[in-house]
Amino acid sequence: MANRGRRKKQMRELTESKAEMQMTPMIDVTFLLLIFFMCTIKFKKLEGKLAAYLPKDMGQDTTEVDPVEKLDIRLDVVAEGERRSPDGKVAYRPGVHPRFEYVDRIFSIRIGPREFTSDRIEEVADRLRVFASDDPERPVTIDPRSGIVTEDVVRILDRVLDAGFKKVSFAGSYEG
Amino acid sequence: MNIAKHDAETDMEMNMTPMIDVVFLLIIFFMIITDLSQQELEDLELPMAEKAQEDKPDPKAKRPILNIKQNGQIIVKRDVLFDPADGNTDRSRVATFLQSMAERMEKVDGYPDDPVLIRADEFTPFREIQKIMEMCADQNIKIWKVELAAKVPDA
Numbered sequence: 391m392a393n394r395g396r397r398k399k400q401m402r403e404l405t406e407s408k409a410e411m412q413m414t415p416m417i418d419v420t421f422l423l424l425i426f427f428m429c430t431i432k433f434k435k436l437e438g439k440l441a442a443y444l445p446k447d448m449g450q451d452t453t454e455v456d457p458v459e460k461l462d463i464r465l466d467v468v469a470e471g472e473r474r475s476p477d478g479k480v481a482y483r484p485g486v487h488p489r490f491e492y493v494d495r496i497f498s499i500r501i502g503p504r505e506f507t508s509d510r511i512e513e514v515a516d517r518l519r520v521f522a523s524d525d526p527e528r529p530v531t532i533d534p535r536s537g538i539v540t541e542d543v544v545r546i547l548d549r550v551l552d553a554g555f556k557k558v559s560f561a562g563s564y565e566g
Numbered sequence: 567m568n569i570a571k572h573d574a575e576t577d578m579e580m581n582m583t584p585m586i587d588v589v590f591l592l593i594i595f596f597m598i599i600t601d602l603s604q605q606e607l608e609d610l611e612l613p614m615a616e617k618a619q620e621d622k623p624d625p626k627a628k629r630p631i632l633n634i635k636q637n638g639q640i641i642v643k644r645d646v647l648f649d650p651a652d653g654n655t656d657r658s659r660v661a662t663f664l665q666s667m668a669e670r671m672e673k674v675d676g677y678p679d680d681p682v683l684i685r686a687d688e689f690t691p692f693r694e695i696q697k698i699m700e701m702c703a704d705q706n707i708k709i710w711k712v713e714l715a716a717k718v719p720d721a
Contacts, residue, residue, distance in 0.1 A: 413582055413586075416586070417582075417585075417586060417589070420586065420589045420590065420593065421589065423593050424589060424592055424593050424596065427593060427596035427597060427600060428596060430600055437607075437612065437620075437621045437685075437715055437716075437717070437718070438615060438618025438619060438620055438621055438715070438716045438717065438718040439618055439619055439621045439683065439713040439714065439715050439716060440615055440617075440618050440619070440713065440714045440716055441619070441681065441711065441712070441713050442712050442713075442714065443710060443711060443712065444699055444702055444703060444709070444710045444711075444712060445710075476611075489611065489635075489636050489687065489689070490636065490689065491689070492689055534692045534693075534696070536693075537691070538691070538692045539688065539689045539690060539691055539692055540613050540634075540686040540687065540688055540689070540690045540691075540692055540695065540714070541613040541614075541688035541689060542692070543692050543695075543714075544613035544614075544615050544688075544714055544716050545613070545614075545615070547615070547714065548615040548616055548617050548618070548716070551617055552616070552617045560696060560699055561696075562696060562700060
C-alpha cells in the first residue's frame with residue numbers, strides 16, 4: 391500500500407515534468423524570432439534624401455528676363471569608364487550580373503559664368519562655398535549632359551546644398 | 567481543482583499558454599509589418615551623399631515613391647510601370663500614377679505640397695530622372711518638390 395502511493399507520485403511527477411521541459415526552449419526560440427524581426431525593420435529604414443525643387447513655371451514659355459543671375463552648373467562625361475560586376479573584379483555581363491559598377495569614371499563640372507572647369511569635387515565644393523557666401527538665395531541650376539548618371543548628380547547636389555544654396559533645380563533633358 | 571497543490575511548478579504551467587499566444591501574435595504582426603513597409607522600396611544601390619537628411623517618412627503623408635533601376639525601368643510598389651527595353655518611350659502609366667497621387671495631395675496655391683521621392687540606382691542615367699521631372703511639370707500633375715534618395719555614409 392505504501393508502494394502504490396509512491397508510484398502514484400512518480401507517475402504524477404513524470405507527466406508534470408514532461409510538459410515543463412517542452413515549454414522553455416520554445417519560448418526562447420519565439421523571443422529570438424521576435425528580436426530578429428524587430429532588428430530587420432530597423433535596418434531597412436536608414437535611408438537619406440536630398441531635396442530639390444522644380445521651378446513652378448517649367449514647361450511654359452519663359453520670355454521674362456531673370457532678375458537674378460542663375461548659377462549654372464554643367465556636368466559632362468570625360469571618361470565613361472568600364473562597367474564591372476558588383477564586386478569590381480570582372481567585366482559586367484548583362485544576363486549574369488544583377489547590376490554593374492562603373493570603374494575609372496571621370497566627369498567634368500563647369501560652374502558658370504566664369505567657366506571654371508574641374509573634375510575634382512573638392513575644388514568645386516570650395517568654389518561653391520565662395521559663391522554661396524555671397525548670396526545663398528541665388529538660384530542654382532544643375533545641367534547634366536549626356537552620359538551623366540545619378541551618382542554624379544547626387545554628389546554635386548550634396549556639395550551644392552552643403553555650400554548653403556537654398557534654391558536648386560535641374561535643367562531639362564536634351565535627348566529626345 | 568486541487569487547492570492543496572501550491573508548488574511553483576504547477577503555477578507556471580497555468581500561466582504560460584496565453585503568454586506564448588501573445589508572443590506568436592507579435593511575431594506575426596512584425597512579419598506582416600516588415601513585408602508591408604518594404605513593398606515600396608526596391609533593392610537598389612543608392613548613390614552616397616554625406617549631407618543627406620535622414621528620411622523619416624510620415625505615414626500619413628501621401629508621397630509617391632518611384633524606384634528606377636540601372637536599366638531605366640521605373641517600378642512603383644513592385645509593379646514595373648515603364649521598361650525602356652526595345653526602344654519603348656511610353657511613360658503614360660507613370661504619368662497616370664503621378665496624376666492620381668497629385669490629386670490626392672494637399673494643395674497650396676494650386677500646387678501639390680507633398681514631394682515625390684525618386685529612388686534611383688547610383689548608375690542610372692540621369693536623363694531618366696529628368697524625364698520624370700518633366701512629367702511632373704505637366705499641367706495635370708504640377709508636383710514641384712523632388713527628393714532624391716541617397717545612402718548615408720556610415721558614422
